[in-house]
Amino acid sequence: MNKYLKETIWLIILLLPCVFLYSFEDPTIDINVHDTYFVIDHFPLILLLIVMPGFLIYGIRTLINKFRDKFINIVFILFTVLIALLWIEAIIINDKLSSSGGWTLYPPLSAQPQKIEHEEYYFIANHTIMITIEVILILIALFTAYKTGKNKKIS
Template sequence: MKNKELIFLLILIVSLLVLPMYSIGWEALHPESQIDVNIHDSYFIIPTLSAICVYIVFIIFSIYLFRALLQKFRNKIANLILIVSTMTLILIFTFLICLFRLWESTSSGYSSSTEGIATTQGNVWNFGFWMGLGIQLALIIVLAVTAYKTGRLFGQSQKDSVLLRFTGKESRHN
């Protein structure tokens, strides 16, 4: 069962690398290739390899979250892959939250009113910060639940092996 899970993960990663290349081109794997993103008044240039890595982690997280929920967290290897992908997404969102906070402090979304009080005019970075924080909180909850269920699964298998050795019913072919 462990080999099947790792083969499935390998096939998933390879397909996630190959399938987008047909839409964005193979030259996207070049280290100097970039994706240009225009959000509101800001223009961002993102390295393509970084965007592809975030895409792969998000898809792996989504698939393994669905599989873990479908299997009720009974597959240890799938749970461990979900834990690793969740931690990676938490790190990615930590980076994004820091960027949103930085962009919020440097944006020119402030104007003075008639009484001389500074007011904000729809600061999109503040919204992005709070949205990223909410997503990160949800990811931490998913991580805690998955770690708890996986820990119980490992603890249960250890208790079963100790019980089998104690009762003398351990199989001879191991």
């Protein structure tokens, strides 16, 4: 089987579920969790559903091929950069949520305080950990690019 045909089939398998999810007419995804109702734009979710499996699949394939296949390395670098961009968006959202100083209830209840303070008890909400993960993603992309260039010089 042609190498590029095989890679195209892998990419189509990754993109097919996302095409079906994107074809819905409603531009938002509604999630109801107990008493909380989340409305999420479907584009970041679709991007996440494409990038996460792509990063894992091509990361494993890159390690199995020991960075020798140039096309797989380039696709893996692309998925790593996309994950890094999504992680930057997560850092921005985390900063916005943590700088608000709490939640405000509307309409304000007479017996409740105006602002409800929150504690940062989530593991991922730590700013240092989020920046460290971002740096690790960038280092993975740089290392893959280095190994791709090194293998090109050898052959």
